[in-house]
Amino acid sequence: MRIDRRLIKNFDWISFSLVTLLSVMGIMTIYSATRSPLPGGEMPSYYIKQLYWLLLSVAAMIAIVSFDYIWLKRFSYVLYGVGIFLLLLVLFHGRTGMGAQRWLNIGIFSFQPSEVFKLFYVITISRYLSETQGKVGLISLLKTFFLLAFVPVVMVIKQPDLGTAVILLLVLLSLISTKGFQKKAIALIILISLVSVPFIGNIMWEGLKDYQKNRLVAFLEPEVDPAGIGYHINQSKVAIGSGNFIGKGYLKGTQGPFRFLPEKHTDFIFAVFAEEWGFAGSAVLLLLYLSLILRGLDTARKAKDEFGSLLATGISFMFTIYFFINIGMTLGIMPVVGVPLPFMSYGGTSLLANFVAAGILISVRTRRFELFY
Amino acid sequence: MLAGYLIVALFFILAIRLWQLQILQGSEYRKLSEENRLRIIRIAAPRGIIYDRNSIALVKNTPYYTVSLNPQALGRVDIPYLAELLKIDRDYLTEKINEQQKRSLYEPIRLREGLSAKEIALIEARRSDFPGLAIEVDVSRDYLFGSVGAHLIGYLGKPNEFQSRNPDFRDVPSDAFIGQWGIERLFDRQLRGTPGERIIEVDALGRELRLLREKSAVRGEDMRLAMDIHLQKEAEESFGEKTGALVAMKPDSGEILAFVSKPSFDPNLFARGIKYRQWEELNQNRKLPLLNRALQSQYPPGSTFKIVTAIAAMEEGAIDTDTKATCNGGIAYGRWHFGCWRKTGHGTLSLHRALVESCDVYFYEAGKKLGIDKLASYAKELGLGRESGLEMVRERRGLIPDTKWKQEKRKQPWYLGETFNAAIGQGYVAVTPFQMAQMMSTVANGGYIYRPSLLMLGSKPEPIEKVNIKQETLDIVKKALFGVVNENGGTGWSAKSSMVSICGKTGTAQVVGLRKESKYLTEMQRDHAWFVAFAPYEAPEVALSVMVEHGGHGGAAAAPIAKRAIEAYMKSGIQAAGASQSMSPRTVPGSIGQNVQSAEDRNENRQTSH
Numbered sequence: 009m010r011i012d013r014r015l016i017k018n019f020d021w022i023s024f025s026l027v028t029l030l031s032v033m034g035i036m037t038i039y040s041a042t043r044s045p046l047p048g049g050e051m052p053s054y055y056i057k058q059l060y061w062l063l064l065s066v067a068a069m070i071a072i073v074s075f076d077y078i079w080l081k082r083f084s085y086v087l088y089g090v091g092i093f094l095l096l097l098v099l100f101h102g103r104t105g106m107g108a109q110r111w112l113n114i115g116i117f118s119f120q121p122s123e124v125f126k127l128f129y130v131i132t133i134s135r136y137l138s139e140t141q142g143k144v145g146l147i148s149l150l151k152t153f154f155l156l157a158f159v160p161v162v163m164v165i166k167q168p169d170l171g172t173a174v175i176l177l178l179v180l181l182s183l184i185s186t187k188g189f190q191k192k193a194i195a196l197i198i199l200i201s202l203v204s205v206p207f208i209g210n211i212m213w214e215g216l217k218d219y220q221k222n223r224l225v226a227f228l229e230p231e232v233d234p235a236g237i238g239y240h241i242n243q244s245k246v247a248i249g250s251g252n253f254i255g256k257g258y259l260k261g262t263q264g265p266f267r268f269l270p271e272k273h274t275d276f277i278f279a280v281f282a283e284e285w286g287f288a289g290s291a292v293l294l295l296l297y298l299s300l301i302l303r304g305l306d307t308a309r310k311a312k313d314e315f316g317s318l319l320a321t322g323i324s325f326m327f328t329i330y331f332f333i334n335i336g337m338t339l340g341i342m343p344v345v346g347v348p349l350p351f352m353s354y355g356g357t358s359l360l361a362n363f364v365a366a367g368i369l370i371s372v373r374t375r376r377f378e379l380f381y
Numbered sequence: 382m383l384a385g386y387l388i389v390a391l392f393f394i395l396a397i398r399l400w401q402l403q404i405l406q407g408s409e410y411r412k413l414s415e416e417n418r419l420r421i422i423r424i425a426a427p428r429g430i431i432y433d434r435n436s437i438a439l440v441k442n443t444p445y446y447t448v449s450l451n452p453q454a455l456g457r458v459d460i461p462y463l464a465e466l467l468k469i470d471r472d473y474l475t476e477k478i479n480e481q482q483k484r485s486l487y488e489p490i491r492l493r494e495g496l497s498a499k500e501i502a503l504i505e506a507r508r509s510d511f512p513g514l515a516i517e518v519d520v521s522r523d524y525l526f527g528s529v530g531a532h533l534i535g536y537l538g539k540p541n542e543f544q545s546r547n548p549d550f551r552d553v554p555s556d557a558f559i560g561q562w563g564i565e566r567l568f569d570r571q572l573r574g575t576p577g578e579r580i581i582e583v584d585a586l587g588r589e590l591r592l593l594r595e596k597s598a599v600r601g602e603d604m605r606l607a608m609d610i611h612l613q614k615e616a617e618e619s620f621g622e623k624t625g626a627l628v629a630m631k632p633d634s635g636e637i638l639a640f641v642s643k644p645s646f647d648p649n650l651f652a653r654g655i656k657y658r659q660w661e662e663l664n665q666n667r668k669l670p671l672l673n674r675a676l677q678s679q680y681p682p683g684s685t686f687k688i689v690t691a692i693a694a695m696e697e698g699a700i701d702t703d704t705k706a707t708c709n710g711g712i713a714y715g716r717w718h719f720g721c722w723r724k725t726g727h728g729t730l731s732l733h734r735a736l737v738e739s740c741d742v743y744f745y746e747a748g749k750k751l752g753i754d755k756l757a758s759y760a761k762e763l764g765l766g767r768e769s770g771l772e773m774v775r776e777r778r779g780l781i782p783d784t785k786w787k788q789e790k791r792k793q794p795w796y797l798g799e800t801f802n803a804a805i806g807q808g809y810v811a812v813t814p815f816q817m818a819q820m821m822s823t824v825a826n827g828g829y830i831y832r833p834s835l836l837m838l839g840s841k842p843e844p845i846e847k848v849n850i851k852q853e854t855l856d857i858v859k860k861a862l863f864g865v866v867n868e869n870g871g872t873g874w875s876a877k878s879s880m881v882s883i884c885g886k887t888g889t890a891q892v893v894g895l896r897k898e899s900k901y902l903t904e905m906q907r908d909h910a911w912f913v914a915f916a917p918y919e920a921p922e923v924a925l926s927v928m929v930e931h932g933g934h935g936g937a938a939a940a941p942i943a944k945r946a947i948e949a950y951m952k953s954g955i956q957a958a959g960a961s962q963s964m965s966p967r968t969v970p971g972s973i974g975q976n977v978q979s980a981e982d983r984n985e986n987r988q989t990s991h
Binding site: 247253263266286294297325 | 384385388389391392394395396398399400402403404406407408409410411413414415417418582583584585590591
């Protein structure tokens with residue numbers, strides 16, 4: 009395969025710079041969050057591992073960009089099948105961590121299949137919708153849901169990973185609404201929602217594990233149980249709030265390294281960042297993510313075909329949803345559902361998957377002038 | 382496009398929330414994060430030591446251990462194991478933890494206090510099993526002489542609600558011991574010292590990471606009491622099971638040498654964190670061990686008051702040394718009969734013998750000539766009916782009645798019969814044991830009143846008053862008081878000492894109006910026994926009053942206690958002076974002490990001496 013010159017000329021340096029910058033900030037924050045509180049104490053190697061994953065992820069992203077994303081369309085159902093298989097594997101052979109079975113051990117490292125699956129899922133839905141004509145009607149809405157979303161959502165709930173399940177549904181909804189609804193379909197969605205909320209609420213509540221119930225209760229009333237689950241939220245708020253306007257300074261934060269804040273380098277990394285960089289730094293971070301997402305939506309508008317457009321939309325929405333749930337959780341305005349912050353949270357699979365996703369975005373934008381041949 | 386706006390709106394929500402947490406509530410959260418990270422560990426200041434006048438330590442500082450738990454380490458604590466280690470009930474522990482948890486996230490939960498050093502060692506050995514378990518050390522006291530001098534020395538205890546709000550205790554932590562009684566309370570500020578503190582940085586498990594600042598504790602001032610522990614101890618022991626009080630003073634300075642209130646209590650109970658049951662027991666004890674009888678109880682002085690009557694009558698010219706009276710066992714006044722304690726009568730006697738034998742009739746006559754108002758004014762001048770100024774407890778003032786008082790309080794005129802009663806220290810007259818000791822001190826030192834001092838004084842103080850009584854009058858009275866103890870027929874014969882020349886006066890204060898032989902009365906109806914004394918006769922070094930509640934006759938019940946106490950003080954003086962100087966004059970029995978002998982022929986007064 010030959011590398012088109014235009015590929016380099018039209019390369020989306022902005023998106024590339026944004027995600028790389030965010031990841032470097034993430035590694036810096038991981039370093040600060042996990043540093044030993046004792047002078048001269050042992051330094052855990054999380055940040056090194058994350059750095060290796062970043063290098064691997066950048067390589068993967070470049071590889072993705074160099075292939076035309078049309079290949080993704082062709083192999084989407086295969087990818088989807090692989091994803092479902094991985095989810096099945098994790099259900100039967102998964103490693104349990106923090107009360108949920110989410111990891112698969114492969115040799116020396118373990119990874120989270122749901123992180124990989126969400127990508128295949130966006131690709132497959134994009135293909136499926138790009139091949140339907142006109143607005144989404146009743147029948148095709150139900151077909152899409154039961155064909156593509158129902159099985160993985162149930163499997164992810166089984167892990168249990170409520171956060172990812174919700175995200176899968178939201179991604180589906182956002183993609184379909186991008187395509188456009190028929191009036192009947194909107195009416196049905198509203199009707200189903202109204203009728204099913206009490207039912208589903210009840211069934212879901214019964215089906216929830218104790219720690220999930222606690223998280224919901226803690227979200228609604230964090231002061232009830234300050235040393236338990238509400239403790240996460242409170243300590244996160246303390247970390248963020250104590251940053252004030254300019255922050256305590258890099259490597260000057262105390263909530264993370266002194267272990268007051270749990271999950272400091274994974275789900276709650278934003279709290280560590282906000283403590284050290286304050287409102288000023290946090291606002292900049294918010295703007296970086298907003299730029300990435302808006303650029304993704306712009307890519308969707310400019311994409312050369314509907315598949316590319318849906319792909320860019322789905323990925324942008326996915327970033328948005330992850331970002332909003334994660335930051336909202338650390339700020340105490342969303343329940344604690346255990347969702348990582350894209351590009352910053354510690355975790356190799358997540359980083360790799362997000363870079364691949366960003367690679368697809370870049371690929372769609374870079375190839376917007378190409379014609380079919 | 383719509384999606385774009387939606388996303389920008391979402392980001393705005395996040396930014397607003399950030400603004401709220403970091404800017405609007407920023408300082409609050411900054412404080413919370415500091416509270417997370419910083420622990421202020423108080424270092425208790427060693428409390429000043431309390432010594433007696435001969436520099437014998439009366440108290441010792443002891444550590445008071447408290448085990449507490451950092452609530453943030455709760456999740457990692459095995460509660461049943463912890464309950465077993467601390468020897469407390471598991472349910473009680475769980476309840477305590479839950480209760481405290483509701484109140485504060487950061488404040489350590491105090492699990493148990495007052496542990497012994499042995500228990501602490503045991504816990505220390507298992508410390509690694511319990512992250513977040515902290516052992517705090519506070520300073521408490523060991524009262525080395527137990528209940529001896531408890532009313533004077535006092536005790537430490539936890540501050541009550543009123544005290545914790547008092548600005549005097551602002552820098553005292555709410556759980557620290559403070560002086561609650563006696564010297565410990567009166568001089569708490571000096572004894573307390575200034576606690577130091579260590580500001581350390583800790584992690585979520587409460588492990589110390591770094592010492593940020595340290596201020597060392599400043600030891601409290603030592604206190605040297607005027608009290609002589611040998612005298613105090615001997616005095617308390619000589620009371621045995623009897624209730625009562627003894628106050629001994631140095632006549633030439635007002636220093637308080639002994640301060641006894643019996644029964645006493647063990648101040649160590651308080652200093653080790655008194656249990657409710659023990660507190661109840663002390664409070665409900667019928668003998669009221671917590672009552673400071675030297676200041677908080679008042680009694681009729683009985684015949685010890687004749688000292689005052691004699692002085693007043695001589696000063697006012699109502700009598701002189703030659704004035705005689707004839708006692709036939711009582712006098713008639715109207716339709717009343719005022720009896721002498723000795724029903725067979727004393728015959729004709731002068732003032733000297735009237736004091737020695739404590740003849741009531743003589744003092745009825747003297748009182749009649751003198752009048753109540755003049756008697757009262759001398760009594761007041763000698764310090765009776767007046768507060769001590771010690772501020773140790775809420776004390777009783779006693780009562781010296783006169784016509785004005787009777788008119789104001791009782792709306793009745795004064796009757797002569799009441800003068801008779803007052804002249805022999807009965808009727809309305811009431812005094813505290815402290816007042817009687819001070820009165821005796823003033824008689825002994827030639828008419829000076831010193832400010833009473835609980836602390837040893839460095840130099841001889843200036844008297845605060847000179848009573849308007851002629852030296853000659855005092856000399857006559859002192860000679861008679863010597864006779865009371867040392868002459869034939871003296872009512873205070875049982876205080877006679879071969880070691881030192883003791884002067885004194887017995888008193889038997891009626892509790893009930895009837896004059897009956899004591900064997901017919903129940904214990905609570907029995908008379909109070911008094912003995913007031915000073916010694917040595919020539920150059921008084923100690924003046925005291927002894928009061929035995931329901932002790933019966935003063936000569937029998939109170940005088941021996943006074944004698945033992947005085948002798949103990951003299952011996953203690955020898956011990957103390959022995960090291961530095963040759964014996965001081967006070968240790969040599971006076972010549973007059975040698976003159977009067979023959980303890981054998983002290984006839985029938987043995988049983989009924991007044």
